[in-house]
Amino acid sequence: MSAANHNTASVPLGFLLPGVHARVDALDDRIDPTQREQLVAYGLAPNRPLVVLQQHPMTIVMIDEVELALEDSVARHVWVTRR
Numbered sequence: 739m740s741a742a743n744h745n746t747a748s749v750p751l752g753f754l755l756p757g758v759h760a761r762v763d764a765l766d767d768r769i770d771p772t773q774r775e776q777l778v779a780y781g782l783a784p785n786r787p788l789v790v791l792q793q794h795p796m797t798i799v800m801i802d803e804v805e806l807a808l809e810d811s812v813a814r815h816v817w818v819t820r821r
Contacts, residue, residue, distance in 0.1 A: 749820070752797055752813035754790045759821040762786045766815035773812070780806050787821065 748763045762784050765774045781801035782788070791798040791805065797813035799806050808816070 747819070748817045750814045751790070751799070751808070751816040751818050752793065752810055754793075754818065754820070756790050756792050758790045760788055760790065760818035761821055762788065763817040763819055766817065768815045769812055777806075777808075777812075777816075780804060782806060782808075782816065788818070 751760070754760060762782060764784055765777060765782070769777070777783075781804055782799070786801055788799045788801045791800055793813075797808040797810065799808070
């Protein structure tokens with residue numbers, strides 16, 4: 739895979755290193771529908787930019803001015819593209 743393709747590939751949010759900027763592509767159907775609604779309400783929605791702040795012990799992202807902490811079981815089902 740070329741570097742250009744690598745940068746545009748959708749990956750699980752839980753795979754990104756702290757400091758990486760990304761755009762949300764999709765919330766997988768494996769996330770409970772009620773939890774998906776809550777995440778969208780907090781700004782974790784398709785086409786929204788975010789910055790990964792940390793990955794351990796939880797994934798923490800910044801969306802606009804909101805810090806959002808996600809369990810690994812959720813972060814691995816949020817698909818993003820690096821920016």
